[in-house]
Amino acid sequence: MKRETLNNLAPLLWYSFGTIAALLQEIVSIYPALSPPTLSASAANRACNALALLQTVAAHPETRTPFLEAEIPSYLFPILNTTSEAKSFEYLRLTSLGVLGALAKVDDTEVVKFLLKKEVIPLCLRIMGTGSELSKTVATFIVHKIMLDEVGLQHICATPECFFEVANVLANMVVALAEQPSTRLLKHVIHCYIRLTDDPRACAGLRTHLPEALRNGTFDNCLRDDPVAKHVLQKLLDKLASPAGEAPHPGPGPAAGGRHGEPAPAGPSHTP
Ligand SMILES: *[C@@H]1O[C@H](CO)[C@@H](O)[C@H](O)[C@H]1NC(C)=O
């Protein structure tokens, strides 16, 4: 497809008469087959094609707001709420998460507020606990994008219950990752942890609730080829090791490498 056509696809879909209604009809038509799970592969495929088109609408700056205002994401929740492990269901959930991921990708507080209001976090947490590696990765990405927003972080850290629900899911993922490594998923998990330390209460909670496997070198091999991710993990450990939750090296620039307590390079080596 030509690039301009692709760029214009979302407004074309959104403003052409009856198109969105037809796409939603494709999605609604599979609801009866969701529970009990009787969906055929071909029906799942059709719905996924409709979802892929809706994803372009969610991703486009011109159509994103009307897409939210029309509450289109609500049509996805019955799909995201399914638990069948059949391949067609996994595929459907992943494609639906892709739509939410396209929304979450933009740094927009309004989108974050919408996702919070729609209880997307509990949905994502469930998928992070039970989904395929790919679904877990997209769900963790969405939760990370939500917590990157100040409103999202405050929401998660507002009560100990909410924080520990998130922390427990992340910890369980770390345990599972030790058995079945996935570098990209581990990176998202580490990024969630480090963002949580920006909240003082969450930081205090993580001092005692960070899984041992993140501290003891279990993932050295997994992160061997990813110095950036390794650095972020080290930064997380340093931050949790220092009393005030501050980076151990005050001053500008990222904290120097080396575990807390190990000899660090002497002084900052910035040149103006
Ligand atoms: C999701 O499933 C739970 C039970 O498993 C149910 O209580 C809830 O209403 C469902 N939500 C949606 C949006 O379907």
Ligand SMILES: *[C@@H]1O[C@H](CO)[C@@H](O)[C@H](O)[C@H]1NC(C)=O
């Ligand atoms: C690291 O900690 C995990 C969880 O406690 C444990 O299963 C694993 O054996 C430890 N690995 C090393 C290298 O100490």
